[in-house]
Amino acid sequence: MADSLELLESLGTALLGETFARARYESYAKTAGKEGYQEISSAFAEIALQEVQHAKQLTKMIDRLGGIPSVILSRAVLPIESLTTAEALRVAIAGEEGEAEEFYPAIAKRLEEADLSSFAAQILAIAAAEEHHADRFRWLSKQLDAGELFSGQAPWVCRKCGFRVEDGAAPEVCPSCNHPQGWFERSSGKVTSRAAEEEVMARKVEKEASQRMTSRHDELKKRVTVREEKAGAPKDDNFSSPLIEEPASI
Numbered sequence: 001m002a003d004s005l006e007l008l009e010s011l012g013t014a015l016l017g018e019t020f021a022r023a024r025y026e027s028y029a030k031t032a033g034k035e036g037y038q039e040i041s042s043a044f045a046e047i048a049l050q051e052v053q054h055a056k057q058l059t060k061m062i063d064r065l066g067g068i069p070s071v072i073l074s075r076a077v078l079p080i081e082s083l084t085t086a087e088a089l090r091v092a093i094a095g096e097e098g099e100a101e102e103f104y105p106a107i108a109k110r111l112e113e114a115d116l117s118s119f120a121a122q123i124l125a126i127a128a129a130e131e132h133h134a135d136r137f138r139w140l141s142k143q144l145d146a147g148e149l150f151s152g153q154a155p156w157v158c159r160k161c162g163f164r165v166e167d168g169a170a171p172e173v174c175p176s177c178n179h180p181q182g183w184f185e186r187s188s189g190k191v192t193s194r195a196a197e198e199e200v201m202a203r204k205v206e207k208e209a210s211q212r213m214t215s216r217h218d219e220l221k222k223r224v225t226v227r228e229e230k231a232g233a234p235k236d237d238n239f240s241s242p243l244i245e246e247p248a249s250i
């Protein structure tokens with residue numbers, strides 16, 4: 001039962017982490033918007049909503065496994081920080097990397113050991129999403145730190161009105177809608193500059209990371225299937241878990 005309780009605690013910690021990530025990213029989105037970085041603000045806002053999806057999936061998982069131990073809630077600590085956009089990006093990268101590389105793979109391993117293979121696979125898929133988040137924040141952070149968020153080469157597009165600039169840096173003010181430079185972002189059009197080539201490279205890195213996670217996921221599934229076949233274990237949909245037989249409570 002101790003192992004089952006620990007598993008639920010890990011999932012509960014993950015749920016709190018996703019919930020806090022949403023709150024923090026929404027706050028960071030506001031800060032980035034106020035500092036004039038609309039593309040970064042939008043990235044934080046979009047990823048905040050994606051963390052909500054992770055939280056929903058974790059809630060369902062915890063529910064199926066018998067509920068959340070109240071001890072988790074007593075340990076909750078909400079980090080409250082006042083960060084600049086550059087600092088917020090660094091914090092977000094570290095958090096996403098930790099989730100993708102250590103935190104979720106460790107939970108997936110525990111789920112696998114508890115013969116909960118479909119949950120393990122889903123946790124690894126969440127880890128893959130976190131890796132994408134880290135890649136996206138890393139790219140924005142690199143450009144911001146290098147002072148290249150608006151100074152690289154075209155093409156640029158105004159997020160506010162869609163005005164497109166084919167040559168040079170982003171204009172100080174959009175000639176179409178008069179919104180400031182912070183509303184411009186690199187268009188995903190053809191490769192015309194070093195900056196755009198870097199964008200293509202960043203996507204390649206993202207794709208490779210995704211493939212890595214998929215093969216990890218496949219390998220895990222294969223191992224679990226072989227073990228289930230050997231043991232004649234029931235499929236996950238009908239699994240008989242000690243977690244369900246003995247709902248966790250303290």
Ligand SMILES: [Fe+2]
Binds near residue numbers: 018051055126130
């Ligand atoms: Fe997440």
Ligand SMILES: [Fe+2]
Binds near residue numbers: 096
């Ligand atoms: Fe994330």
